[in-house]
Amino acid sequence: MADPEGRAGTPHSLGYAHHRLRHHTEAIHYYQQSLALSRELGDQYNEATTLDRLGDTFHSADNHVDAHELWRRTGTILEDLACPAPRPV
Known part of the structure; x- marks a missing residue:
């Protein structure tokens, strides 16, 4: 693929859309795909942003323990x- 980062970005975007629609199961599925691709590419920053969004989804689904771990x-x-965290952890 000409844009390997786009490979991880597409499921990330789909995860975000499903999260906003409150389709938590689908959001988790797409975020997990994005997470695997980011790790495969060695893209730690996108791995972190995906973990953050996945945490948001778990929190919205009332799974606060897993959300805080993510x-x-x-x-x-x-x-x-050496990047700032998006929220206090």
Whole structure:
């Protein structure tokens, strides 16, 4: 594929759309696809942003324990990359 980052971005966008529609199962499915592709590409920043959005979806689905764990992992990756966390973790 000419745009490997786009490969991970497409399911990320679909996950976001499903999250906003409150289709949590579908959102989780697409975010997990995006997460796997980001890891395959070694793209830690997009891995972190996907973990963050996945945490938002789990939180919206009332799974607060897993949401906070995903946000913690987001913060760890962004700290390693010397990027600011999107929220306090």
